[in-house]
Amino acid sequence: MSVKRIGILTSGGDCAGLNAVIRAVYAHARGHFGWDVVGIHNGTAGLLARPVEATELDDRVLGSDMLRQGGTILGTTNKGDPFAFPMEDGNKVDRSAEVIAGYRDLHLDALIGIGGDGSMAILRRLAALGGINLVTVPKTIDNDVGVTEESIGFETAVQTATEALDHLQPTAASHSRVMVLEVMGRDAGHIALSAGIAGGADVILIPEIPYRFAAIEEKLKALRQRGRNFALIIVAEAVKTEDGQSITAVHSGGGKGARTYGGIGHYIGEEIARRSGAETRVTVLGHVQRGGTPEPKDRLLGSAFGVHAVDLIAAGKFDRMVAWREREVIDVPIEAAIAHYQAVDPAGALVKTARGLGISFGD
Template sequence: MSSGKTIGVLTSGGDCAGLNAVIRAVVARAILGYGWRVLGIHQGTQGLLRRPVDFVPLDLKCADSAMARSAGTMLGTTNRGDPFAYPMPDGSRKDRSEEIIEGCRLLGLDALIGIGGDGSMAILRRLAQQGNIPFVGVPKTIDNDVGATETSIGYDTAVMVATEAIDRLQPTAASHDRVMILEVMGRDSGHIAMAAGIAGGADVILVPEIPYDIDVVAEHINSLRRNGRNFAIVVVAEAVRDKTGEHVRLHHALGGVTYGGIGHVLGDAIAQKTGAETRVTVLGHVQRGGQPTWDDRMTASAFGVHAVDLVAQGKFDRLVAWQHRRVVDVPLTAAFELTPLTDFDDTLVHTARGLGICLGDSKTE
């Protein structure tokens, strides 16, 4: 692509720390490296549905260091409203994909860079394929469950927030002879729980990939007490199932359903089986906010620059990824074909067991 081209950038799906750092890198590389025009699309695909299209020209004035350290996304985002089955006011569903494709054409985009997780990335790819839109994807999700990349934007910050929460819970747990339970996000993945639990020195870590027995958990806590410890820290991922094998969910006023509540279920069960006083902390969206860590800023910057370079090379339908300490790119479909969930052979699982952390099953190192 030659100078004078126009590229669009948008964020889609849930917010997380580091998104603005990606946008900043895209703007800086596109303008300084290639002399291109960059348009930021508001609210993800929602901005492309509006008429006139909801966008803002992005220049070097916004691509400063303050933008790199700011949380959230300056463009806004959405994780609702599948454009292929868009909810209408009368309760029906309508395919509005062509409207979004038309929005890209109205902006005169020569390429589109989308920053999203596996779900939103799948939708963006389908739109790009249908509309013949040159598209490059950048992975972001605190859950770290996008395939083919070792890390995603937002994951490191979320783990840091969860680790700090453990650090703060430990002294009060010891002061009051309590079992403190911390419920963290992660969707269907246990990455946040496992990494933060190890870093924070948790006694029990429960993740959805490893079935647990509440009696094993209770016995581990009791053994700590028999050995003179007056407290315990339990970290549990939101998608861990209850004793019936079902997910615990929250039903929201406007009809949304999300994971949440397993911490309180476990708190009651642990109290009954151990006689220990339990308290539950649910971090929730706290994990998405706050200034991004240096690692998220650095990774986001590398991803943004590489995404623009892919556009310059005419390499589309690609996902920017982090593998073996460097930025690479892979077919976008790789984001959906492999979800790197924690498993029995995972390095962090082996590490946790080696540290004597209970994972809820009977297996030990």
């Protein structure tokens, strides 16, 4: 096929490294192939707008400041599924045809979508319905996209959580406290596990491994017997209560029934204080993990993914997701990547490492 003009959009929650992908796509597509690159604003919402909200990218995106800038210059959205778009009257309408029409209005030959598994599933349905030549790039701080060993945004989120533990440790020791740090992790505990090991946590709680407060109390008791006057606990937001209940909250502006995880850290802290009498303090990182300057790994991964995505278009290989495996950029069918999310393996290397270091999972 003859390619002259491609589009790129970011979809789902923002994270560090997105702008590195955009920069790499433009640099390779424009510099090597001479293609025009159109940046679509706010994910599929930009394609729903009339006129379509998009900008033809130029050499300004080649600046090294793009590598250092968090978030996404194109904007993004994690709501408004075009196949079940929420209307003001409360009904949900299929607006997928409008998204496809918006894509056609831009006269594009192919589309690069940067997103997590949910975004990729929607984009793949749109591509199949509208004959869109689609290539995707995995991004999620949760690192739960299947097939790829790492997604854009994960490394920076882990660094942020590790730094939080670094800051909490001295004040925990100074005041003889148990510090509980709640981190993101929609369904998987990768951030809590990696940061917990790197940051010297005593207890790591993740959704993949059920816990008991009795086991946590045993760990805290053992620390005291060794002369330690403090403890660090890191917990993923998707961890349930001991009896298996999820803790969620409604955020303002999220619309009716828009609930997200949040509050498990306070539950853990209050229960530990009640059961053991320990003085506890809770810190919730929240969206601090999404923003900030991207770590070098996210800049490198984003750059490598962007270049490979352009090469896939040049080769006429579509319905593919770029991925990282064994220190190489590869590509796999999108269907395989979104077939299942990548949870923490309770028998995996990092869990074994943590246990070998004496870290408790509360089990």
